[in-house]
Amino acid sequence: MNAYTIDDLKTLAQRRVPRMFFDYADSGSWTEATYRANEADFQKLLFRQRVAVDMTNRTLASTMIGEDVSMPVAIAPTGFGGMQHPDGEMLGAKVARAFGIPFTLSTMSICSIEDVSEAIGGAPFWFQLYVMRDRDFMHNLIDRAKAAGCSALVLTLDLQILGQRHKDLRNGLSAPPKINANTFWQLASRPRWCLSMLGTRRHTFRNIVGHAKSVADLSSLSSWTAEQFDPQLSWQDIAWIKERWGGKLILKGIMDAEDARLAAASGADALIVSNHGGRQLDGAPSSIAALPAIVEAVGEKIEVHMDGGIRSGQDVMRALSLGAKGVYIGRSWLYGVGAGGEAGVRTVLDIIRKELDLTMAFCGERDIRNVGRHNLVNPDVLKL
Numbered sequence: 390m391n392a393y394t395i396d397d398l399k400t401l402a403q404r405r406v407p408r409m410f411f412d413y414a415d416s417g418s419w420t421e422a423t424y425r426a427n428e429a430d431f432q433k434l435l436f437r438q439r440v441a442v443d444m445t446n447r448t449l450a451s452t453m454i455g456e457d458v459s460m461p462v463a464i465a466p467t468g469f470g471g472m473q474h475p476d477g478e479m480l481g482a483k484v485a486r487a488f489g490i491p492f493t494l495s496t497m498s499i500c501s502i503e504d505v506s507e508a509i510g511g512a513p514f515w516f517q518l519y520v521m522r523d524r525d526f527m528h529n530l531i532d533r534a535k536a537a538g539c540s541a542l543v544l545t546l547d548l549q550i551l552g553q554r555h556k557d558l559r560n561g562l563s564a565p566p567k568i569n570a571n572t573f574w575q576l577a578s579r580p581r582w583c584l585s586m587l588g589t590r591r592h593t594f595r596n597i598v599g600h601a602k603s604v605a606d607l608s609s610l611s612s613w614t615a616e617q618f619d620p621q622l623s624w625q626d627i628a629w630i631k632e633r634w635g636g637k638l639i640l641k642g643i644m645d646a647e648d649a650r651l652a653a654a655s656g657a658d659a660l661i662v663s664n665h666g667g668r669q670l671d672g673a674p675s676s677i678a679a680l681p682a683i684v685e686a687v688g689e690k691i692e693v694h695m696d697g698g699i700r701s702g703q704d705v706m707r708a709l710s711l712g713a714k715g716v717y718i719g720r721s722w723l724y725g726v727g728a729g730g731e732a733g734v735r736t737v738l739d740i741i742r743k744e745l746d747l748t749m750a751f752c753g754e755r756d757i758r759n760v761g762r763h764n765l766v767n768p769d770v771l772k773l
């Protein structure tokens with residue numbers, strides 16, 4: 390693929406994917422200030438370059454929640470992945486497996502838990518769960534994730550209510566797309582995408598349709614999702630979910646040291662410092678700015694991961710330097726899959742791996758597990 394940066398892939402994706410789905414990925418809530426800060430704040434952290442140190446035999450291998458990873462980068466759960474490219478989530482899981490990194494499937498994915506499991510020959514992956522009012526359906530999802538051999542449950546805590554994203558409203562986003570005067574041209578101007586979508590039968594939220602009560606058809610789905618996220622979610626819910634799941638549990642969406650302490654006390658295996666990619670509370674700090682205080686508060690008690698704004702291996706290095714044990718890529722993988730399906734995701738991971746490896750070497754490190762604040766000239770520049 391003719392792409393050297395994640396930005397190249399973003400440009401390619403924009404050319405190939407209908408506007409409503411490209412914009413769905415490339416948007417934040419309200420003014421998008423937090424979305425922009427997630428990316429921009431990384432640039433403020435400067436590396437400490439070292440010279441004349443042995444740079445041979447480098448390794449990016451590490452662990453996340455005790456699982457071996459070829460680099461500490463996981464694919465984040467993202468809705469509508471299979472609308473960026475046919476069967477997008479199945480392709481993402483395949484590539485992640487080949488790379489030896491975790492793939493996290495969203496509740497709101499197009500391909501189902503069972504589709505992804507089949508695509509990777511029953512190998513383990515991670516599943517992300519939303520807390521929903523329909524507890525029977527949550528049990529159904531947890532049990533299906535168990536049956537598919539998922540090795541971690543990522544429980545998202547920052548979507549009790551839905552942030553407003555103006556572009557989605559303007560574009561008339563839905564899966565599958567509803568045809569009207571607004572959406573017709575969005576689709577007609579991407580004929581290759583339309584044609585490719587005829588090659589798959591996966592066009593809607595397959596974790597939900599046919600599994601949740603009262604979602605037999607598509608007309609009921611949009612109202613179901615709007616009503617299902619549970620505004621009463623509490624730490625007690627985490628206890629019963631942990632119990633029913635019985636495996637590794639990761640809590641996603643922590644931005645505050647006090648919440649991080651509660652997460653550590655809940656007995657979860659890891660937390661993810663995340664503002665949902667700037668898609669929920671606009672005006673919240675960037676994830677990378679929130680990370681150090683959380684590491685300081687709970688870094689000894691629970692594994693701390695982060696996501697938000699990672700667009701290069703250099704950003705991965707910065708997050709690890711500030712104490713993250715692992716990171717997740719959301720939009721980066723979506724741009725890759727939108728730009729070129731399986732090859733696009735492979736290109737994303739190749740770019741990130743290469744940039745991370747070279748940056749680590751320039752900083753005088755040979756083992757990613759030794760990276761820390763000492764690799765930055767100004768580790769406190771983002772202090773809140």
Ligand SMILES: Cc1cc2nc3c(=O)[nH]c(=O)nc-3n(C[C@H](O)[C@H](O)[C@H](O)COP(=O)(O)O)c2cc1C
Nearest residue numbers: 414465466467468495545665666696697698719720
């Ligand atoms: C298009 C899109 C869809 C998302 N869908 C979900 C989701 O279904 N569940 C979830 O927990 N997080 C979801 N997220 C948030 C991501 O998991 C992750 O926190 C975020 O994308 C990280 O920021 P980045 O995109 O800048 O890497 C979504 C993010 C994007 C961009």
